Amino acid sequence: MKCTVCGGTATIKISRHNAAFCEKHFIEHIHRQVLRVVKKYRMFSESDKIILAVSGGKDSLGTWRILLDLGYRVTAVHINNGFGEYSDISEQCVRDFARNANAELRVFKFEELMGFEFKTALRYTRKSPCSLCGSFKRYNLNRIAGELGGDVLATAHNLDDETAFLLGNILYWHINYLKKQKPVLEAEKGLVKKVKPVIRITDEEMKTYSEVRGIRYVEAKCPYVKHPTTHFYKRIMDELQDKFPSVKGVFYFGFVDKLLPNIDERETPEVAHYCPECGYKTILSDKCFICTIKELIKNAEGT
Numbered sequence: 001m002k003c004t005v006c007g008g009t010a011t012i013k014i015s016r017h018n019a020a021f022c023e024k025h026f027i028e029h030i031h032r033q034v035l036r037v038v039k040k041y042r043m044f045s046e047s048d049k050i051i052l053a054v055s056g057g058k059d060s061l062g063t064w065r066i067l068l069d070l071g072y073r074v075t076a077v078h079i080n081n082g083f084g085e086y087s088d089i090s091e092q093c094v095r096d097f098a099r100n101a102n103a104e105l106r107v108f109k110f111e112e113l114m115g116f117e118f119k120t121a122l123r124y125t126r127k128s129p130c131s132l133c134g135s136f137k138r139y140n141l142n143r144i145a146g147e148l149g150g151d152v153l154a155t156a157h158n159l160d161d162e163t164a165f166l167l168g169n170i171l172y173w174h175i176n177y178l179k180k181q182k183p184v185l186e187a188e189k190g191l192v193k194k195v196k197p198v199i200r201i202t203d204e205e206m207k208t209y210s211e212v213r214g215i216r217y218v219e220a221k222c223p224y225v226k227h228p229t230t231h232f233y234k235r236i237m238d239e240l241q242d243k244f245p246s247v248k249g250v251f252y253f254g255f256v257d258k259l260l261p262n263i264d265e266r267e268t269p270e271v272a273h274y275c276p277e278c279g280y281k282t283i284l285s286d287k288c289f290i291c292t293i294k295e296l297i298k299n300a301e302g303t
């Protein structure tokens with residue numbers, strides 16, 4: 001197998017691009033793919049301050065490396081959720097990366113941000129751990145990004161994440177979720193601009209990228225992890241990709257470029273207002289979900 005670029009020995013094959021690469025040209029290929037979406041969807045410029053959410057996994061640490069190499073101004077933010085050993089290892093991976101790359105990092109503890117532990121909040125909701133964790137994550141990251149003066153909040157959702165969500169959202173016609181699957185969600189009152197710079201990169205490519213770059217990332221599973229549906233959709237997309245190598249990109253970017261503009265025009269907007277306590281945008285009729293949980297815990301436990 002020869003590198004498509006230099007003709008040297010290739011170690012990485014990417015069927016969906018009908019290409020094979022040596023390590024050097026694989027890295028360049030990944031950087032080119034990221035730059036392409038950053039420019040096409042006007043995510044950010046060289047002067048913007050990017051707040052990057054980093055969990056300690058391959059996707060977020062790989063994204064950090066890519067954005068730094070491309071010369072962007074990145075401040076990484078890690079929230080330690082207090083999930084025992086898993087959270088400790090995750091934080092360590094993030095701190096190691098920051099030290100090795102001499103990169104800017106801010107670490108926060110969930111309990112210090114919220115005033116209670118995640119497991120306490122779990123007792124006061126019927127949401128699944130992942131859904132609850134996601135709500136807190138979006139809330140806290142948005143607030144932190146604003147406080148740090150970030151122009152954009154970047155997350156490391158990749159092409160496999162987005163195609164799996166897309167499949168699920170289309171199967172059940174979750175129109176309001178579909179509208180949020182854009183590569184960019186523009187800033188609005190109380191919400192910073194959100195961007196997904198690695199949506200052209202697959203799980204496997206990110207894993208290879210992190211390994212090639214010598215990045216140590218957390219491989220342990222979160223103790224709450226339970227993603228049978230998302231994993232099932234990912235498997236379906238992988239099977240489709242085996243037969244039709246370019247299907248993931250065609251599926252997601254076809255949706256974003258051809259269908260999303262029409263959904264935006266035709267669908268009635270969500271009826272949203274702003275939480276009287278914290279100002280966060282909410283579709284609930286009074287306080288936002290986070291302030292509601294805070295109040296429940298305060299009343300019940302006197303915290």
Ligand code: SF4
Pocket residue numbers: 129130131133134222223224225226
């Ligand atoms: Fe949060 Fe679920 Fe991810 Fe664990 S697996 S960190 S609970 S979203």
Ligand code: ZN
Pocket residue numbers: 003004005006007008021022023024025
């Ligand atoms: Zn090469």
Ligand code: ZN
Pocket residue numbers: 275276277278279280287288289290291292
């Ligand atoms: Zn609120």
